[in-house]
Amino acid sequence: MNETPDDLKYSKSHEWVRVNDDGTVTIGVTDHAQAQLGDLVYVEVPDEGRELEAEEACAVVESVKAASDVYAPLAGTVAAANEALADTPEAVNNDAYGDGWLIRLKPADAAAVNALMSAAEYQAFVESE
């Protein structure tokens, strides 16, 4: 069974969102998503300062077999991107909610995160898929 931490929010396209103390949010792909993707070998993250619309394709995670888009769970400006993944893409497989984070975003609307799923809702969503 894959991990789904209770303190995070989740999107239907399998991203997780953590609300940070400074008002930014950190985004990554879920443990379920990384397991489906298989061994990652390349990760492309957006440039700092890029403006993202909600549900915009903003990063690419590539496993041995395929490339998959990562979508912004909410609109905002990229405050930081995990450049270290260029050399250690496997961090997404090994530590999806930690070292495998992709983007830190300054949300356009801080309340937008409330529209995302809770851990329990996401688990139910995954099972229904």
Next chain:
Amino acid sequence: MGNKTPLYNAHLAMGAKLVDFAGWDMPIHYGSQIEEHHAVRRGAGMFDVSHMTVVDLIGEQTRAFLRYLLANDVDKLHDRGKALYSCMLNADGGVMDDLIVYFLEETWFRLVVNSATRGKDLAWIQQQAAAFHIEVIEQPDLAMIAVQGPEARDKVLPLLDPAARDAAAALRPFFGLEIEDWLVARTGYTGEDGFEVMLPGNEAETFWNALAAAGVSPCGLGARDTLRLEAGMNLYGTDMDESVSPLVSGLGWTVGWEPGERDFIGRAALERERGAGPAARFVGLLLEDKGVLRNHQKVLVEGLGAGEITSGSFSPTLGRSIALARVPAGTGDHCQVEIRGKLLAARVVKPPFVRNGKPQIEMD
């Protein structure tokens, strides 16, 4: 629900993730495709390839028939058990399939063809065979297990019939040996040493589990694909199909041009193409920038135009992305590949990329 090989339950028991492959439920991996890849390069891995189609050709004129049917020349096969890789062409020189043919007896040759082309191949072979009075007998009850890697032969030999062990140990590359109703051949699709074993389906699970107990890692089609790509081996339907000839698919070496009087299907078309000079080259690519080369990405060659990646992936052994590509004739050492709107630099290299665990190309 797809077709199931005799090892279906064994795959489930070993935690395989199954996918549809040409109508068969086949393992894509058993946890980590990359670890399975490394197991084959460093130790021993095993693949269920029972979905492949085994066809026996029986008749006095079998050799003459195959000299007409195949672009490679089975007259290269003098010794019993010897195998040959060949394309089977249509009259236009397009590749209908690639296959391995084993010379078992003068009146008995065995073909192993791709499962995705099974129906088409059988119909074509039957049609061509009629004039030669050949019996075309599919062997759907045979399973096939490929055991590959530097330790593969040492893992397999103790599990064979003791009476045949020495003979199996003495097999040279690209030779097969009949052991009762098994065929053990020193062939493969990974660029490593090893055996491919054809055996009755009802004995497959016992053999598979014995290999696992001996420390051979089960490997899925995912690792099989990255291994064959590193080995510079073509995949039918991806690197070549009926729309292209062997001459633009890196398979010119498999065409048996001599003797010139041998008439094989597609010969006239190939000779015309060779005379005019093939329009494309089939090459290996090593991505110099970061990223992953994928099938169908566009290859740009300055001054010459565009080509296409036919097989692209990440090479676990090299830690870089590699590909096979069809590019304009005259392409030099460098090209660019378009990935998500960006042009990335790639170096043109001669496959294979990896053989027997070792890189075969200069890394920078």
